[in-house]
Amino acid sequence: MVQTIRIEAAARERAGKGAARATRRGGSVPAVIYGAKQEATLLSLDPRDVMKELHKGGWQSHLYEVAVAGGATERCLMRDVQFHPVSDQPIHVDFQRLAAGQKIRVRVPVVLLGEDVSPGIKAGGVPNLVRRDLEVLSDPDNVPERFELDVSAAEIGDTLRWSNVRDHGGTSPTIARDFVVLTIAPPVVVEEVVIQAPAATPADAKGKGGKGAAPAKKK
Incomplete structure (x- = not known):
């Protein structure tokens, strides 16, 4: 059976890029829960909780109970995580809310x-x-x-x-x-290539003191 994991979250009041940047400046990761024909729920998460789930692997197959402080607990799937292009830290998380009887x-x-x-x-x-x-x-x-x-x-x-x-x-x-x-x-067969030295030519023989080679100097 699938693992169900609880994540603590805080509510966010404002949407938009400016609000998301402000959330990140405060040390949290902005997130949203959408789906099941309900209004989106804006959240902020502890980045340590997000990284802990990402390091586990298989996070797209886990069920999450996202507990919003002072609010309800939402049953969700973590659908997408956006990362900073330089630091590779999570900067936004998307959750999909589950409806009753929904596959x-x-x-x-x-x-x-x-x-x-x-x-x-x-x-x-x-x-x-x-x-x-x-x-x-x-x-x-x-x-x-x-x-x-x-x-x-x-x-x-x-x-x-x-x-x-x-x-x-x-x-x-x-x-x-x-x-x-x-x-x-099938197994990969690696052919061994043997490189042979080229055969000596008459010109090579002349250069090595053979016929036609320059006479040695007398001492």
Whole structure:
């Protein structure tokens, strides 16, 4: 089941670039919660809380309970984070509010099983993970933490698709076909190139004291 994480936030009264800059000057990260046919909620976040979530990885698949000081707690997905072009610090966060019964679009990471016994990998094949995470529609309360793909029987040249994923967890893919997730590519052969020295020519022989070479000076 998907992880639910609580984040403390403060309310912001004003929208606009000037207000956002003022929030950042005060040491906070401006944020907004939108969606579910409600008015947007303006927030400010502690940058340490934002960085903590970003460092975890998989933040786009986590559910967040954003607790606004003096207000309600909103159930959201973190949809987008904007970064400063120089410092690479977060400068704005977008949350999507969840409505009751609404399916959500999330990305779930793929984990490989059986790499140590795969005959294709043992023979030198290279697992090429075409999609490291899969975008699916899911019930908010049942988002899988990961999708497992078993490669224990995979040979060189095999292709594994969405239908090969062990358990879809009640999700449905956003791509309407049995798309490729992984291939076992043949090993890369590196040819050794041997550079041979060119054969000596008559001109080379003359230059080395052969016929036609200049006579040695008498002492």
